[in-house]
Amino acid sequence: MTDLRASNGLEPGQARSPGPSVQGLLSTDSREVPPPLLEEHYEYLGSEDIDKERYLSADFHRREVEKLWKKVWQLACREEDIPEPGDFIVYDIADISLIVLRDKAGAIRAYHNACLHRGTRLCEDTGHVGQLRCPFHGFTWSLEGALTDVPSRWDFPHIEDAAFTLPQARTGVWAGYVFVNVDPAAPALADYLGDVDKHLSYFALEERFKAVHVAKVIDCNWKVALEAFIESYHVISTHPQLLEYLGDSNTQYDVYRGRDGLPGFNRMITPQATSSPQLGEPLEPQDVLDAMFRDFYPEGVGVIKVPEGQDARPVVAEALRQRLMAQSGADLSDTSDSEIVDAIEYFVFPNMAPWAGIGAPLTYRFRPYGNSPDRCVFDIMLLVALPPGVPKPKAGPIHWLGPEEDFSAAPELGGLASVFNQDLSNLPRVQRGLAAMTKPGVTLANYQEVRIRQFHQDLDAYLGD
Ligand code: FES
Numbered sequence: 001m002t003d004l005r006a007s008n009g010l011e012p013g014q015a016r017s018p019g020p021s022v023q024g025l026l027s028t029d030s031r032e033v034p035p036p037l038l039e040e041h042y043e044y045l046g047s048e049d050i051d052k053e054r055y056l057s058a059d060f061h062r063r064e065v066e067k068l069w070k071k072v073w074q075l076a077c078r079e080e081d082i083p084e085p086g087d088f089i090v091y092d093i094a095d096i097s098l099i100v101l102r103d104k105a106g107a108i109r110a111y112h113n114a115c116l117h118r119g120t121r122l123c124e125d126t127g128h129v130g131q132l133r134c135p136f137h138g139f140t141w142s143l144e145g146a147l148t149d150v151p152s153r154w155d156f157p158h159i160e161d162a163a164f165t166l167p168q169a170r171t172g173v174w175a176g177y178v179f180v181n182v183d184p185a186a187p188a189l190a191d192y193l194g195d196v197d198k199h200l201s202y203f204a205l206e207e208r209f210k211a212v213h214v215a216k217v218i219d220c221n222w223k224v225a226l227e228a229f230i231e232s233y234h235v236i237s238t239h240p241q242l243l244e245y246l247g248d249s250n251t252q253y254d255v256y257r258g259r260d261g262l263p264g265f266n267r268m269i270t271p272q273a274t275s276s277p278q279l280g281e282p283l284e285p286q287d288v289l290d291a292m293f294r295d296f297y298p299e300g301v302g303v304i305k306v307p308e309g310q311d312a313r314p315v316v317a318e319a320l321r322q323r324l325m326a327q328s329g330a331d332l333s334d335t336s337d338s339e340i341v342d343a344i345e346y347f348v349f350p351n352m353a354p355w356a357g358i359g360a361p362l363t364y365r366f367r368p369y370g371n372s373p374d375r376c377v378f379d380i381m382l383l384v385a386l387p388p389g390v391p392k393p394k395a396g397p398i399h400w401l402g403p404e405e406d407f408s409a410a411p412e413l414g415g416l417a418s419v420f421n422q423d424l425s426n427l428p429r430v431q432r433g434l435a436a437m438t439k440p441g442v443t444l445a446n447y448q449e450v451r452i453r454q455f456h457q458d459l460d461a462y463l464g465d
């Protein structure tokens with residue numbers, strides 16, 4: 001047994017980067033900080049390597065399909081994707097395909113997307129229908145799933161209408177997200193989600209509107225992509241331009257274990273408007289502000305000045321708060337600096353990462369693409385604040401990027417596109433490198449990569465390992 005303390009004399013997970021802690025920065029916030037952000041909840045979860053076959057093997061993928069994707073609650077869409085009766089969106093994952101739609105009474109249903117005659121997919125992408133009519137021979141179902149028409153009905157005396165009701169998966173809504181589950185025996189969605197609601201209910205994600213949704217197929221396993229977006233350890237090498245205003249190694253990582261055998265959740269809070277301790281000396285406050293605005297608020301560069309003796313953080317937060325309020329019409333006057341400037345990213349097992357703050361209101365989703373362990377779909381959504389009392393419009397269509405397009409082809413991502421491109425450049429390299437690696441597994445940092453470890457432990461629980 002290796003002595004894990006040998007290298008630095010500390011118990012595993014005790015070591016911390018130098019520089020201001022997240023909690024130290026939150027204590028200087030100009031507004032009241034939502035209570036969940038004031039918790040620290042790190043736990044050492046082990047240091048064992050993660051078997052590389054989990055990312056490469058077709059057999060492992062098949063086990064994930066049977067034991068994870070056919071059992072677990074998963075994010076299908078937002079409520080505002082299907083606001084009206086007849087609105088639908090197709091959710092595909094591995095071989096599973098569901099038509100997630102709003103019925104005449106306004107309830108959300110999810111039908112298995114296959115005609116009961118000879119199997120044709122009934123719907124593609126997204127749209128609005130009065131009924132579900134198969135394009136091949138015209139078998140038709142109502143929005144409530146009842147068989148309503150069979151062309152040449154006389155030729156099918158052997159089918160009973162009642163037995164030809166469209167099979168459904170389960171649906172549930174949380175924080176404005178629509179979830180689906182194809183397992184009739186799964187626990188209720190609220191039980192499955194557990195305590196993550198106690199955190200995210202402070203941020204009223206259900207009131208936000210999905211203004212942007214960009215999707216791209218990437219040549220890597222879905223877990224390779226997911227893991228690249230739940231740690232800030234890679235910033236120094238992958239996004240070095242961010243170090244001037246992002247406290248990468250000061251990120252706070254928290255893990256919350258699930259109860260009763262259910263998965264837990266986790267989060268990271270990466271402070272911004274503060275320079276990275278990895279630069280050595282802290283940057284001058286004005287330089288921190290200018291660097292951050294260069295990427296996200298160019299009109300503010302040279303205009304907004306940090307008063308002598310002040311930190312950059314409250315000045316950046318106030319300028320961005322005012323700009324966000326002017327752009328969105330939302331009232332953010334009581335919103336904390338942290339929610340305006342920091343990267344506050346939660347993770348909901350197995351594949352969803354909602355950000356809690358309003359300055360960077362992202363949600364990520366990662367899923368296998370078809371049945372290849374080497375390909376996945378990465379969805380990036382932006383959930384913006386709306387003015388009080390303004391009804392949510394219908395969300396626009398998903399912007400699918402082509403195989404040759406990177407995130408520069410999605411100007412709706414603003415300054416984030418170039419950051420995503422840096423991440424994108426790593427992902428297929430990881431997948432190919434894993435195949436070439438002679439070492440049997442990947443090695444994780446105890447603290448900065450603890451979210452990845454928790455994810456694998458929860459995945460093991462589903463796979464029965
Ligand atoms: S396959 Fe659908 S009507 Fe024939």
Ligand SMILES: [Fe+2]
Nearest residue numbers: 228238239423
């Ligand atoms: Fe990144």
